[in-house]
Amino acid sequence: MDFTPQQAILTLGDAFYDRVAAADFPETRLRFRNQRWAEAVGLGELSDDDWITHFGLFQPLGGSLQTPLALRYHGHQFRVYNPEIGDGRGFLFAQLRDAQGRLLDLGTKGSGQTPWSRFGDGRLTLKGGVREVLATEMLEALGVDTSKSFSLIETGEELHRGDEPSPTRSAVLVRLSHGHIRIGAFQRLAYFKDAESMRALVDYVLRNLHGEEPGPDAPAQLLRNVAARTATLAGQYMAAGFVHGVLNSDNINVTGESFDYGPWRFTPTWDPGFTAAYFDHAGLYAFGRQPEAIHWDVMQLAVSLRLISEEEPLIEALESFGDLYRVAVARAILWRFGVCPRDDQSNARFLQTLDAIMRETQMPVDRLLFDSFGGIVPGIYSEAFDDVRDQLAGFTPRKDRSHPYWRRTNPCSMLIDEVEAIWAPIAESDDWSVFEAKVAQIREMGNALA
Numbered sequence: 443m444d445f446t447p448q449q450a451i452l453t454l455g456d457a458f459y460d461r462v463a464a465a466d467f468p469e470t471r472l473r474f475r476n477q478r479w480a481e482a483v484g485l486g487e488l489s490d491d492d493w494i495t496h497f498g499l500f501q502p503l504g505g506s507l508q509t510p511l512a513l514r515y516h517g518h519q520f521r522v523y524n525p526e527i528g529d530g531r532g533f534l535f536a537q538l539r540d541a542q543g544r545l546l547d548l549g550t551k552g553s554g555q556t557p558w559s560r561f562g563d564g565r566l567t568l569k570g571g572v573r574e575v576l577a578t579e580m581l582e583a584l585g586v587d588t589s590k591s592f593s594l595i596e597t598g599e600e601l602h603r604g605d606e607p608s609p610t611r612s613a614v615l616v617r618l619s620h621g622h623i624r625i626g627a628f629q630r631l632a633y634f635k636d637a638e639s640m641r642a643l644v645d646y647v648l649r650n651l652h653g654e655e656p657g658p659d660a661p662a663q664l665l666r667n668v669a670a671r672t673a674t675l676a677g678q679y680m681a682a683g684f685v686h687g688v689l690n691s692d693n694i695n696v697t698g699e700s701f702d703y704g705p706w707r708f709t710p711t712w713d714p715g716f717t718a719a720y721f722d723h724a725g726l727y728a729f730g731r732q733p734e735a736i737h738w739d740v741m742q743l744a745v746s747l748r749l750i751s752e753e754e755p756l757i758e759a760l761e762s763f764g765d766l767y768r769v770a771v772a773r774a775i776l777w778r779f780g781v782c783p784r785d786d787q788s789n790a791r792f793l794q795t796l797d798a799i800m801r802e803t804q805m806p807v808d809r810l811l812f813d814s815f816g817g818i819v820p821g822i823y824s825e826a827f828d829d830v831r832d833q834l835a836g837f838t839p840r841k842d843r844s845h846p847y848w849r850r851t852n853p854c855s856m857l858i859d860e861v862e863a864i865w866a867p868i869a870e871s872d873d874w875s876v877f878e879a880k881v882a883q884i885r886e887m888g889n890a891l892a
């Protein structure tokens with residue numbers, strides 16, 4: 443397709459962002475280029491030199507934003523409100539449309555300091571960039587609505603961090619996302635009691651990100667959409683066995699698209715208490731608490747929208763989250779088993795049975811889903827899985843096991859030990875072959891599941 447640049451964000455006006463400049467990096471070495479998505483948005487024919495010019499030196503893409511924009515927002519961080527945040531090491535670089543006409547953003551991570559950097563250096567470690575590529579590739583393959591890692595360029599600076607050996611290498615990441623508007627953007631407007639800007643942001647999101655014209659009760663319309671989309675995301679997280687780690691309200695996109703990956707992990711077993719972030723001492727964002735955490739964040743959106751809406755329709759929209767989540771998680775898990783969902787009651791009964799046996803046996807999540815894809819639990823599984831086996835047999839397979847991926851001995855997983863094993867040769871000898879091979883394996887799995 444042809445590149446279709448946009449500047450929709452500018453219709454909101456300067457009260458929503460700060461115009462900034464990218465850091466002047468001493469080096470720009472291309473490490474990852476998402477050619478698949480570049481072609482999907484009309485940028486596939488860029489040479490590597492032109493790619494670096496735009497995504498390492500940040501020369502504007504013709505017809506899109508001429509100046510990077512650091513977006514303004516607030517947010518609850520581990521349930522504590524923080525009015526001092528915003529895009530502190532990233533900015534919105536460009537907007538464009540894909541072949542389906544969706545408005546997409548190209549945003550950065552590690553592109554330098556902004557007015558919201560506080561005491562940070564505005565940089566990203568190369569390891570952090572590699573981890574984000576691995577997270578987004580894995581989640582996309584597992585059917586999660588996620589931002590896409592579009593570009594990773596090493597930038598030649600030595601960074602000092604407390605959570606990894608220092609000095610460490612630096613990078614700048616560009617992510618392709620269906621908008622970068624967070625719940626925290628609405629919280630900021632509520633904090634300043636800026637009703638006019640709140641109405642403008644509601645209309646912007648409905649028109650440009652939800653594809654709808656604002657109705658007579660636009661705030662409730664927005665909240666219903668966000669509740670539905672984030673409930674779906676919560677279900678997808680659970681089916682993927684994924685733990686985001688930092689589900690603060692400034693990390694929840696109003697499109698329901700997952701993004702911004704820091705201390706993420708995949709759980710080895712169905713352990714509701716499994717956490718990703720070493721600093722999450724209370725397990726607030728543990729694997730099994732993620733739906734609750736996301737619902738809580740959506741509640742903060744509802745609280746913010748009270749500035750321009752009556753309470754009753756907002757409460758009604760908010761209360762839809764639980765039922766929407768229960769439907770979404772069952773359907774997402776059945777998708778991973780390679781079967782078509784039935785009625786909601788049958789889907790929910792299967793999930794309840796599966797949840798109980800997975801907790802009891804602590805069977806590795808990826809192993810069971812790999813072995814049972816297509817709707818048949820192999821006979822090697824003990825009689826403890828009989829109820830799962832019997833119920834699963836009542837679902838119609840949506841895809842068989844003919845793809846070469848299913849002839850592998852082991853499933854494609856992404857547990858923390860493998861992440862470290864992928865990083866080690868890069869750190870020790872600048873060997874990217876293990877990383878590149880893993881991305882290829884992930885995409886093979888995605889093709890087999892899709």
